[in-house]
Amino acid sequence: MSVTREKILELGETLIRTKGYNAFSYQDISSELGIKNAAVHYYFPSKKNLGTSIVKTNIQRFEEMVENMESRQFDEWQQLEALVKIYIKSHREKKKCVVGSFSPDIKTLDESTQKELKKMVEMILNWLAKLLEKGRDRGVFSFADSAESKALVIFSSLVASLQLAAVLGKLDYKSYSQSILDDLKP
Template sequence: MQDTKTRLLREAEVIVRAKGYSGFSYADLEAAVGIRKASIHHHFKTKENLVSALVDEYDRRYDDELSRIIAENRSAIEKIDAYGRLYVQGLQDDLGCLCAVLAIELHALPVSLTNKLSLFFDKHIAWIEAVIEDGLARGEIRPSVQAASYARMTVAALEGALLMERVLQGVVGFEATLDAIRKGLG
């Protein structure tokens, strides 16, 4: 059985990924978890504290996944493909990426959260860039690919496809975007 703080984080993540920062309130969380707002405030004094903890936990889970991808995949293209597939579950659950959903409301966020979002996206771009550079060095990726710009484009394309395909073709459309990313590398 999960402790209360873990349950709060799990339910809050679903709500924020569906409604965004401004659309989320402790009343939503109270209804989802079945505890009073005062009890929620005991664990997370402010909305900023709660969402900061959400981003930290989300980032930690992604770190685990990035490590797993490196360990389980040989080629750079396989690693990029596995990275892209991390987005599919969100699409199937009709939820956006937590950090992208928050970034949409950049001007409504406290500075502490915008800084965490920057670090999250910078880390992902740097990870993809390193994967591409390794693939270039091993001759797996066509030499004309510019690692830094392709890494930025990859994150932007995947985040955009996650958002767009929620209203268009779903997983089929997302797969087409991922396929285009893979083909652009080879």
């Protein structure tokens, strides 16, 4: 695959995760990459196109991570920690997560982008709910309500915490994310 295409995808994602979908332009990309406006349109005819591709890329990335963890026989704690680590990294890089960047703008997105984003959120929540369920069955997690509810609470917390961290400026993210994990200890 074209290196320019990959650079556009990567920079596009960064821009969306820092400025937001409706605040970045093709000019932002072209000027940063030292190419022309039209070159970006060559790879991604429309902005909607680019948005959808970025979400799809992230779905793939998530699927690969899950496969990888399964093949390496990660236990429930390790898998949950892997998810939390993604958010710790995002916080360190001063970025929001993909879901937290696209979701607030959902109404203004192309239909196909909306569809992919929905798919991504459903995938993550289903995976997380199953993980919590399995962990509870094996006695490594402890929580009161349903696994689906707990998955939603945990995922929501992670998503919004990056947004609030950006607002507050300073935030002890390590200890915050640790408290999410601690909450599940039996």
